[in-house]
Structures are given as structure tokens and as C-alpha cells.
Amino acid sequence: MRENTPPTSDESENDRTSRRNLLGAAAVAGSGLLAGCLDGSSSETEEQNTPPQSEDETPQSTDENRVLIVFFSRTENTQAVAEMIREEVGGELFEVLPAEPYPVDYDTLVSQVDEENEAGYTPPLQCLVEDIGAYDTVFFGAPTWDMQLPPPMKTFLREHDLGGKNVVPFNTNGGYGVGSSFQTIEDRCPNADVREGFSTRGGLERDGVYLAIKEDRREEVRAEVTDWLQRIRI
Numbered sequence: 001m002r003e004n005t006p007p008t009s010d011e012s013e014n015d016r017t018s019r020r021n022l023l024g025a026a027a028v029a030g031s032g033l034l035a036g037c038l039d040g041s042s043s044e045t046e047e048q049n050t051p052p053q054s055e056d057e058t059p060q061s062t063d064e065n066r067v068l069i070v071f072f073s074r075t076e077n078t079q080a081v082a083e084m085i086r087e088e089v090g091g092e093l094f095e096v097l098p099a100e101p102y103p104v105d106y107d108t109l110v111s112q113v114d115e116e117n118e119a120g121y122t123p124p125l126q127c128l129v130e131d132i133g134a135y136d137t138v139f140f141g142a143p144t145w146d147m148q149l150p151p152p153m154k155t156f157l158r159e160h161d162l163g164g165k166n167v168v169p170f171n172t173n174g175g176y177g178v179g180s181s182f183q184t185i186e187d188r189c190p191n192a193d194v195r196e197g198f199s200t201r202g203g204l205e206r207d208g209v210y211l212a213i214k215e216d217r218r219e220e221v222r223a224e225v226t227d228w229l230q231r232i233r234i
């Protein structure tokens with residue numbers, strides 16, 4: 001298969017839907033999300049939702065260290081960690097969304113991701129960060145997919161120059177670790193200062209476990225995140 005030719009798939013358009021539909025929940029409303037992709041190729045950065053910082057204690061990143069928290073998340077475990085980071089260090093959240101949503105059906109998704117990885121295909125994104133140069137520190141979070149960085153996050157790294165920035169990886173996974181994800185980030189950000197990453201167990205969709213970072217587990221992970229952030233001094 002030619003590089004960047006979308007693998008074909010049998011399912012109908014109706015079978016494809018967004019992560020929010022998968023979970024039946026509005027996920028990121030009110031989370032200070034930096035969004036605004038109006039077409040497939042460019043982005044306008046705008047505050048789409050009302051950020052919570054006026055009402056809560058969310059710290060604001062200072063002018064000297066502007067923080068962007070980029071994440072990709074299907075079942076909201078990685079998103080939960082992204083939100084914790086924001087609560088601790090401030091900054092803006094940016095959710096990576098493929099222009100064409102991935103299939104809801106898990107087995108169909110796994111086959112598609114396999115094909116994409118085999119082909120080196122990196123799907124176009126709904127939007128890009130318009131002014132990546134404005135940020136000094138970029139947290140970069142994804143679930144492990146196929147023991148790798150999910151294809152849309154590879155697209156993000158190709159489309160944005162993170163050179164000269166602090167890049168801080170984070171990950172959730174189904175219990176098998178980060179695989180090659182963190183190494184891929186290092187390899188594809190040769191001019192960045194890639195910091196010690198954070199990884200924790202999230203869900204395991206294969207076994208019907210979707211959002212696992214909730215309730216008591218959420219508090220456990222919050223403590224892990226706090227320790228990690230103190231250790232890396234961001």
C-alpha cells in the first residue's frame with residue numbers, strides 16, 4: 001500500500017462515529033479546550049468552551065512558560081490525565097481528532113490501526129494548532145495502540161515543529177506499557193527537550209473496560225501525576 005493512502009474498510013459511514021458517541025457522553029465541554037478547526041487543513045485557535053479557571057483554582061501558565069496539553073483519547077482515560085495536568089500546571093488543552101472518525105467497533109478499529117501502522121499511514125486531522133510557536137512546553141498524551149503511538153499522534157508530530165520546546169509525554173494503556181510510543185516521540189522531536197514521561201494503566205476496551213480512571217482510581221492516578229510533575233519540575 002502506498003504511504004498515506006487510507007486503508008479501505010468495509011463498514012458504512014453510519015458505523016463510524018466519534019468517541020463521544022461511543023461513550024454516550026459530552027466529553028470535553030467546560031475543560032478549557034483549545035479548539036476551532038474549521039476545515040481539514042488549518043486551525044484557528046479559539047476558546048470554544050468556557051474554561052473553568054475563573055471558578056476553580058486552575059493555575060494559569062505564565063507568559064514565560066506557556067503550556068499546551070495535547071492529547072488523543074478514545075475512551076477518556078488519557079483525557080482524564082490531560083485534565084489533571086491542566087489542573088496542576090494550567091495551560092490549554094488541545095484534543096487531536098482525526099478528520100475521519102475511527103470506527104466504533106473495536107475489532108474493526110484494531111484491523112484499521114494495524115493496516116495504518118503497516119502502511120505508515122498517518123490520517124489527516126480535523127485541526128492543527130495554529131500558533132505552536134507560542135508554547136514553551138507541550139505535554140503530549142496518547143493511549144498505547146498496537147504497542148505504538150496512535151497514527152493521529154504521528155500526524156500531529158509531523159505537522160508541528162516542537163523543536164526548542166519542552167516536550168512531556170504521557171500515556172495510558174491496557175496494562176502492557178507504552179510500547180514504542182515514548183521512543184517515537186523522542187525520535188520525531190530531535191530538537192526538543194523531551195522529558196521523563198508518565199504512564200499509567202487506563203482501560204482495556206478489548207475486555208469491555210472503557211473509562212477506568214474514575215472514582216478511587218482517579219484519585220490514585222491524580223497522586224501519581226502530582227508526584228511526577230514535582231519530580232520533573234514543570
Ligand SMILES: Cc1cc2nc3c(=O)[nH]c(=O)nc-3n(C[C@H](O)[C@H](O)[C@H](O)COP(=O)(O)O)c2cc1C
Pocket residue numbers: 072073074075076077078079109110113142143144145146147148172173174175176177179201202203204205210211
Ligand atoms: C485500537 C486499540 C489498541 C490498543 N492497543 C493496546 C496495546 O497494544 N497495549 C496496551 O496496553 N493497551 C492497548 N489498548 C488499550 C488502551 O491503551 C487503553 O485502554 C487506554 O487507557 C485507552 O486510553 P483512552 O481512554 O484515552 O482512549 C488499545 C486500545 C485500542 C482501542
